Amino acid sequence: MLKRLLPLLLGCACAMLQAAPPLSDTRLHELASDPFWLALGHYQRDRLGGWHSHVDDDAFFFAERGERDPAAELAATLAALYREPGLADRHPQCRFPARTRWLRERLTLNDLPQPQCREYDDWYAEIAPHSTVLVFPAAYLNSPSSMFGHTLLRIDPAGIDTQGSALLSYALNFGAYIEGSDNSILYAWKGLMGGYPGLFALLPYREKLTEYSRLENRDLWEYRLNLTTEETGRMVEHVWELRQIQFDYYFFDENCSYRLLELLDIARPGLELTKGFSLTAIPADTVRAVEQAGLIESVDYRPSREKELLERAAPLSQAERDWTRRLAEDSAPLASPAFQALPTGRQAQVLDAAYRLIRYRKSGEERDEASARDSHRLLQAINRNPPPRLAVARPVPPEKGHPSRTWQLAFGNREQRSFAEYGLRMAYHDLQDNLDGFPLGAQIEIAQLKLRQYEGNHWQLQQLDLANIRSLTPRSALLSPWSWQVGSGLERVIGKGRHDNEQLVGHLSGGIGSTWQLDESLVGFALATTRLEQNEDFAAFISPAAGFDAGLLWRNPLGNLGLEAGADYFHNGEVRRTLSLAQHWEIADNLGLRLSARRELSQQASPASEVSLQLRWYHY
Known part of the structure; x- marks a missing residue:
């Protein structure tokens, strides 16, 4: 009888010996509130004081409400670490090496089981993380998800600068996971609304280099970070925990750049890089945050295939x-x-x-x-007959450009009526803005609001842009890209409105044409345009129009000057023409002053002229 009970008693004793150590409530909540544990769980404070995790995947949590209770998740994780070691690669220690290492160190867990994590060990050895490079592929207007640029991390093995090539490194990327082939409009809409799950991916860097620098003809900026080998390894440990784990994905905030900032918070706890990005996370702004945190050690620039061709020609x-x-x-x-x-x-x-x-x-x-x-x-x-070495001049890095959010204060006069105008643009650049760090002829404006206050305290909504995007890339002897523009929102146009011949209309507009480099600092453009407009002055609910938009952009010693003329010819016989001139002074990296003049003509109203002086403050 004793011989039969002995194995059972020994098993129970081993199980007791390998039970998780008890933690007092005070100690449990102390550990659960540690910034590193919160970073490992991607927890954020709710507005009402609770917690929620950005991870949208039950497989990431041990506790039933682990996504909202860091303490419960920590207790459940601690218990899971003591499971039967025979689980091997399926053991929680193998699944969550970063959690395991941190809890072992903080609680001195010398009695943990020792499962064989061959899959993880082989994966980690293949990557051989030693140092980290932040990579910024520049903005690419022809892709909705890449209009603001993109960021990814390059994980380098030891000796990469002296003995090897970056093509042997690995790229760590976060992006939307798309099944099927959604068109650009549906892709943009679902990206804005969180309609795609987001996933991390680790793949050879040469594949991403080909995609961004070659296929999409994008410049690449590589920022070597001063993370230690230990810090880089700690971050890669956590990446293993995020394999096939889904996050919500949003173009403007919970995007590629935001998620990489979270990883850098894992690498070096206490940085809190995501704190300033509650509304939007524009890639160039996140690179600037990394620079301000003192993480950038050196910068390398890789020109695109297109830029190298133009430089050679x-x-x-x-x-x-x-x-x-x-x-x-x-x-x-x-x-x-x-x-x-x-x-x-x-x-x-x-x-x-x-x-x-x-x-x-x-x-x-x-x-x-x-x-x-x-x-x-x-x-x-x-x-x-080899040619001379090609040297492409390095442009101003994107993090040196102006921040993406803009506050505007203007004073002006319209047909003998003075006004003040207050504006906010969430993102991110127009044709006259401070140019350093941006290409001439590229414009992306998202969520722009302008309120106008006329004398007599009359307030009105002057403009509400959902999107206003222009790509004016000059043609050359070798390349002939199309220029295009698209915009939608609400704006004031000349008409039969009750206040100073202005009418608030809704519109969806677009155009296509060409741009030419007339001089080193002067470009001209001409586009054929179309427009759909909802205007109370018109009998039809929606009125279509065809027209043109043409102008000049001059980069001068003060800043940027734009001269533009356009016309819309509506199907109902209305013809609306505009002529505008704007000179922007670049006072500082984050400050600009703009003088604008505009003349509007219509068959349904008297001509109107407007002039204004606007102060623009760029910040994030």
Whole structure:
């Protein structure tokens, strides 16, 4: 009998020996309120004082209400760590190494079971985390999710700068998980409303480098962080815990940049980088927050394929650019006497530009036999006659640009009536704003409100933009991109309104055309436009119009000047024309002064003129 009971008694004794140590309520709540534990659970304070986790996945929690109770989750985690070690890779210690390490250190848990976590150990050894680089692919207007840019982390092994290549590193990315192929409009809407789950992904850096720098032709900024090896490893530990774990994903706040700030809070507890991003988390602003926290050690710049092509073609004459286009389309003229007559040095630059042009045109496409043949011939010619080294000038880094939120205060006069105007734009840049860190001709305005107060204390809503986006990329001898614009919201237009011939209308508008580089600091553009308008002056509920929008943008010593003329020709016979001029003074990185003048004409109302002086304060 005793022999039969002995194994049972020994098992019970082992189970008792491997039970989680009891914690007093005081100690439990002390640990559960530790900033590092709260960061591990991605907990945030509710407005009413409770807690909630950004993680939207039951698989992440042991406690029934773990997403809202950090103390209950800590107690449940502690108990789970003492489960049977034979669970191996399915053991909670293997599933949550960052939680395990922290609780072991804080509670001196020397009696924890020792499960074999082969899957995690192999994964961690493959990544071999040693240092961290924050990567910022610049804004890309043709993708709704990337209009503001993007951020990801690069995890480097030891000796990457002296012995290896960054192409051997891993990229840590957070993004929306999309099943199927939603169109751009549906994608933007669901992204705004949280219609997609967000997931972390760890993949070879070379894949992300190809996607951003090559396929989408985006500049890359790489910020080496001063995280220690221990801090980098601690962050990677937590990334293992987030495999296939779903978060809510929103374009403007709980996005790629916000989630990476949370990871940096894991790497170096106490940074609290997410505190300033309760409403929006624009990538450039989050990079600025990382810089202000003193995390950036050095900065590297990788120009896009498009920028390298344009830089190589810049010193070429018109005839040499013609040769570049011909050779990119067909390499046969390489041996022609006309091409051989070019000086050897000029041939080298044309060859390099032609090869880059082929690669640019074939980005994201399957290489056909003809382009592969032409590329090979051009490479052979380049090897025989190498061009001079290409040096692309480094632009102003994006974190040195103005912050994304803008407060506006203006004083002006409209048809002998003085007014004050108060405005707020949530994001993020227009054509006349302080230009450092932004490309000339790019505009993204989201959620802009303007309230106007006329003399006599008459208040009115002047403007409410949902979105106002413009991409005015100049055409060149080698590239011919389309320029486009789209906008929607409420605005005041000249009409039969009760106050000073103004009518508040709703609109959805767009346009497409071309932009030309007229001088080093001067561009001109012309677009054909369409517009749908809801206007109480019109008999129809919705009235369509066709028209044009044309203008000049001049980068001058004071700042940016814009001259613009446009017209809308409505189906009901109404013709509305506008002429505007705006000069922006760049007073400081976060301060601007803008003088604007505008003339409006309509067949249904008397002409109206307006002039204003506006102070703009950029902040986050």
